[in-house]
Amino acid sequence: MARQIRWVRAYVIHARTQDGVVDYVDFFSRIFTLPQSALRIQIHRELVIAVNRVLIQGGIITVRFASGNPEEVPLLYNDETGELAIATTPDGTWLASATHVAIVPESRVIIVEGTRRGVGATNLERYFSKVVRERGLMDRVTLDISPLPSPSFEEELDRFTRIREAVIEVGRPNFDWDDNNDMLSELAADSGGQKAQVAVVAAKGQSLEKVGGIIQVIREHVSNGLANIRNVKIFGRKEDDRADSSLTLEKHQLQATVDVEATLARDVEDEIVFAAEIELAERAQALIRERGERSEAER
Structure with a gap:
């Protein structure tokens, strides 16, 4: 029997309005108590996101999103003849992909199923921002969904003996850049920025400092419980390796796999x-709790 391996990945939510921080429990309660028809949102010309199923229980919201392009004309390929034929769907229906999402509003954690054609973190940012605005729940909300780094990221970073290049991109934290005390956040705050990115490249044949500088900034952001990192990339040589390799947040995000029958x-x-x-x-x-407690102890 055919089986599928599904990936589920952990993220942290950062949302704010012009008046201040968002009450996340109230924010998501307002959204998911709307009628199902009101939860259908046009993200852009070729993408609509709707809610097929929602359950709120024990402080956790589980949602099955449906997404697709209602205007797309489905085609069927015939293996025997090699011909393409236009498929028809019943009136008022369209081909959709399903994405499972679990939200814990109080702790600002969101778990998203990774599907090739489903709803990813970027489109969920757009969805939540648009649904509260278009349904008159809030005037203006800026929302970011940031990957939660796995402990394996720091473990792999420690293995590098020479670092040729380091890149970090961060988004604005929950309310203000003052939430993080580092030079990148200070630069973003002074610039009035929404996102900030910095890249540092070592001189030929040399290595970036592994204590201090950009590597220290990366370590601080990765070890922050409610991380606001968008992306990180380290390129260099690890101990006992004969060739250079890269370390990315995408590969070391907190995640798990699910084995299901198709x-x-x-x-x-x-x-x-x-x-x-x-x-x-x-x-x-x-x-998140462990990293928060560690950060408090180190202050």
């Missing part, structure tokens, strides 16, 4: 994937 009934699939997402959310919350 032919499972939708409700059974939901139960399996949501259970894995809730388990990952618990791990994410524990990691």
